[in-house]
Amino acid sequence: MTTRDLVLSSLFAAIIVALGLLPPISLGIIPVPITAQSLGVMMAGVVLGAKRGAVAVLIVVVLVAIGLPVLSGGRGGLAVFVGPTAGFFIGWVFAALVTGYLSELLVRPEQSGLVQGVGFFLAAFIGGVVVEYAFGIAYLAVAAQTGFAKAFFGSLGFVPGDVVKAVVAALVGRAVMAGYPLLPQRT
Template identity: 75%
Template sequence: MPTRDLVLAALFAAIIIVLGLVPPVMLGFIPVPITAQSLGVMLAGVVLGAKRGTIAVLLVLVLAAIGLPVLSGGRGGLAVFMAPTTGYLIGWVFAAMVTGYLSQIMVGRDQAGLVQGVNFFIAALMGGVIVLYGIGITYLALITGMGFVKAFLGSLAFIPGDVLKAVIAALAGRAVMAGYPLLPQRA
């Protein structure tokens, strides 16, 4: 892997970690807070593409596994991978991969800006919301035994925020494509 790709992956890993510093928002009726780190996952996929975006997410997860407090709320260590919400951390990998892949095939430099933005949004929505929730909810339902429907209904409160994150990721992807044409092609 070229040095440029490693640097970009490390940069986006840092962005994901910094987004973990944004204080989580507690809803009160559910014990899981809203965090900004999934925005970083979407951004990694949209801007870097499938391969580099996935590497960025894997780097964050490796840092968390070795004990560094890189996840929202200053969490880190192997214990974070033993929680009912671990499926969402696993889902980050596939979310970045799918978002990046869809961005690569749906967005081209020759498209109009609006078309690029809409396609980036669709990619971020499919990968960063549908894939992430599919894996996270399935894992939560299986591990806790609460059932898929109950896990799905409990996650509905997070969807509006994640759709907003997909919009932000699409705007950022469009801005990077327009503002940094020398950035290597997403791969």
């Protein structure tokens, strides 16, 4: 990893942390709040690619592990890794990895803007929603002892907001590809 890669990953880690300043919204159905930080995870994947996007999220994970209150609602510390939201939090790493991998696979500079936007959206949706929910729902069902059905159906309330986040991430990815063409060269 080059210095440039580390700087870009650190920049997106800072964006993810900054999105945590927005207050979480609780649905009351399950103990997982709606946060804006998952948008940062999707953006890291579509803009930086698989490797740098995953490193950006790993930086946030390390910051949380050492106790810094960088998650939405001022949460941090090792307790985050055993709470009911731990699956969603750990799923961020894999969400950024899959989102980045799919964006590298689906989006090329020679494609039209619409095709690029759709490719970024599919990458953000599959990585940032499907993969993250797989980790989050599985852990929530076990940790909160709610059962998979209740955890799954309780999580469905978050999907419309996450689809909007995937659209925003796709628009950001497309804007970066058009405005700063050297950045998407993900190796």
